[in-house]
Amino acid sequence: MSLVTDYIQPQKSTPAYIATLNSFHCALRCGITMERIRRYPSNQHRFALYFFFMLIVGKQASAELRYSIPEEMREGSVVGNVAKDLGLDKSSLVDWRFRVVSESKDAFFEVNPDNGALQVLKKIDREELCQGSGACLIELKILVDNPLEIHYVLVEITDVNDHSPVFSEKVQKFEIAEHSSPGSRFELHAARDPDAGINSIRTYTLTTNDHFGIDISSSDDDKIPFLLLKKSLDRERKDKHVLFVTAVDGGKPPRSGTLNVSIIVLDINDNRPMFSQETYQVEIYENAQVGTTVIKVNATDPDEGSNGEIEYSFSKTMARKIYEIFELDSFSGQIKLKGELDFEESEIYKLDVQASDKSTPPLTSRCRVIVKIKDVNDNPPKIEVTSLSNTVSEDSKPGTVISLITVRDKDSGINGKVILSITNEAPFELKPSYKENTYSVTTKQFLDREEVSNYDITIKATDCGEPPLSTFKTLNFQISDVNDNSPQFSRNPIQFYLSENNIAAKSIFSVSATDSDLNNNAAVSYHIVRKGSKNDIMSFLNINSENGDITALKSFDFETVKTFQFHVVASDSGFPSLSSNVTVNVFILDQNDNAPVILYPVSSNGSAEGVEEIPRNVNAGHLVTKVRAYDADIGYNGWLLFSLQEVTDHSLFGLDRYTGQIRTLRSFTEKDEAEHKLLILVKDNGNVSLSATATVIVKVVEPKEAFAASDVKSSSKAEKDSNVTFYLMITVGSVSALFLVSIIVLISMQCSKSTDYTSKYLPEPNYDGTLCHSIQYRSGDKRYMLVGPRMSIGSTIAPGSHANTLMLPDRRGTSGEVSWMTFA
Secondary structure: OOEEEOOOOOOOOOHHHHHHHHHHHHHHHOOOOHHHHHHOOOHHHHHHHHHHHHHHHHHHOOOEEEEEEEOOOOOOOEEEEHHHHHOOOHHHOOOOOOEEEOOOOOOOEEEOOOOOEEEEOOOOOHHHHOOOOOOEEEEEEEEEOOOOEEEEEEEEEEOOOOOOOEEOOOEEEEEEEOOOOOOOEEEOOOEEOOOOHHHOEEEEEEOOOOOEEEEEEEEOOEEEEEEEEOOOOOOOOOOEEEEEEEEEEOOOOOOEEEEEEEEEEEOOOOOOOEEOOOEEEEEEEOOOOOOOEEEEOOEEOOOOHHHOOEEEEEOOOOOHHHHHHEEEOOOOOEEEEOOOOOOOOOOEEEEEEEEEEOOOOOOEEEEEEEEEEEOOOOOOOEEEEEEEOOEEEOOOOOOOEEEEEEEEOOOOHHHHOEEEEEOOOOOEEEEEOOOOOEEEEEEOOOOOOOOOOEEEEEEEEEEOOOOOOEEEEEEEEEEEOOOOOOOEEOOOOEEEEEEOOOOOOEEEEEOOEEOOOOHHHHOEEEEEOOOOOOOOHHHHEEEOOOOOEEEEOOOOOOOOOOEEEEEEEEEEOOOOOOEEEEEEEEEEEOOOOOOOEEEEOOOOOOOOEEEEEEEOOOOOOOEEEEOEEEOOOOHHHHOOEEEEEEEOOOOOEEEOOOOOEEEEOOOOOOOOOOEEEEEEEEEOOOOOOOEEEEEEEEEEEOHHHHHHHHHHHHHHHHHHHHHHHHHHHHHHHHHHHHHHHHHHHHHHHHHHOOOOOOEEEOOEEOOOOOEEEEEEEEEOOEEEEEEEOOOOOOOOOOOOOOOOEEEEEOOOOOOOOEEEEEOO
16 A cells, blocks of 8 residues: 655644635536546646646645555555644544545545544455546545544545456357368457456467467457367267367456367268178078068268268068068168068078268168078967867776877977976876877866766976977866765754654755765665564655655654654665665654643542531641642642632731642631631642632531540541552552663664763652652753752742752763753
């Protein structure tokens, strides 16, 4: 930074100072300012105007300072100490309001009122502030108040090489014909550099090459570059040149800018197409598909455009068969199959191909393509069925011939040799015949239609070519049926449960058997095996021979027949007919079809009436008598309950509902009547309850009369009791005999049949003459028992007790299973 000082220091508040201000204002009125001086382009003009200004202002100007700084100085940089250079007292600067006054909107400088230094307020770009290469000056006005003074400061902004040369476009393209003459010039884009003086553009350079140089023309301060052709171009050797033009300024260090120059060499038709080979050879298999590419010929033409575009075509002198088998793509040069190849017809083809460019006239060249055909295994074997029996009897012996097969292969040699096999598992095999390629299909084991009713066997014929080809043929055989299976029942023996009192001539159950044979061999008919005895129960059964429905010709009575057994035979309609039989066990289920029978009291005329005499002095709980009854049914149907229907005094007598005992509820009084009539109802527990009634007349007598009467009645009562005992013995004997017969039948069934099934009828007389009936059923591992007791143990059963539960241990099983039957 340089300082130029040229001033006269007057004393403040002197006439000289005032005259200076007046002269300055006169100069301003004349229109002469330092700003105008700054705008003159040359230093000579500025100096003349400045000298003229000084002559006018002369002694009246108080001072003028001049500083020089480079552009792009940082903010806060000190330009110079104005107060010191003007000789002002630094301590009074604040009071004098020492400041910079600028006419422009942008202030680039400021003074520090503390020390009087002129500082850069913001960075200055010379190229933005002053365009051109002349001096760049900034005039500042520095004012001081009390008294008013004005000082002028000129600051010159010197240029710094902070810009590189720049081309308006980064890339420039030229198209130059290859026959252009050396010495031809082509104008390049000129670069621009905002810097001035020595920092502006000084020269242009070009990358080293054989064909081009650079020529620079000067116009005023501008330099215009030209591209100079020094050597002829050859597009076939190089069709494009890429060069770089560099503009360099005079700064230190110098800066530069680059222009990318692309040169396209235009073509002329000076070359003919050339094939990469004069003769092409290729091998192709005869089974190649139509459309397969055989070979691609390639010709090149170094020319460009239509001069270098190539079309391919076949020569017109070849055989017609070649045009039928091969086709040529005129653009790509690909030769493809148009028809099918056959090695046996021709082993080699010779094709002539020519290539022409599209210039006028076109230039052409030729080549030959030799195509050799290779033989392949392209014919799979063919299987012909000479004779076939679609139906095979299941009783055919192994080795039975069911079909004759012939195999053919059009190929020869190893490709025509065929191997035959059955691919899936089947009871058949292939046996070769004495004649080559002839085979027979035979059975290799016995057949069973019930296991497999038809067979689909797949025969595979494979030749020995490489790769081998195979053919598959599927033969279907139906296995015909023979009557080799008898009808089968699903289970044996069969158990049925039939309620008594069934409707006669109505179906009660049915049996069914299946036969795995077909048609008549599987048509099953049924019949019952009859023993021929007149009393045979099977004479009351009839069976439908077609569907196995069994009809009872009479109604069964449980009290008469509880179980019976018969056999059913199922026969098919084959020849000879096959049959099987099944044992049918029928168990009659009891129904409530018997009303209770009163055993006591019974009068001489047979009615259920009786008279009992008791002393008047008996206590409460005295047993008056006991009503005895019997029901031929079993289970709940034979379980009897007693109830009082009529009584003269309900407070005097009570009846046990289970035992039928009549007892006094209290002692007799004088007011009680001497004779009481009790009507007792006895009913069973069937779904539809049946009942009977008995009448007991109780006579109350004095103790002496009672004792006398008792002697008289004892004899008669003994007689009646003997009659009752006789009837009971007969009943017990009958039930015991029936029980023994049932046991014998069940034991025989257990020994002869697999199904665990028993039926027992257990008569058990109790002490008071009431019979307890029970029947047990066993099916498999389960055991059931139906019980119809006359409760004789106590007069009352406590609720929640197990007094009415009968436990039957299963003695047949090893697990100790116990079955339970509960009755109410």
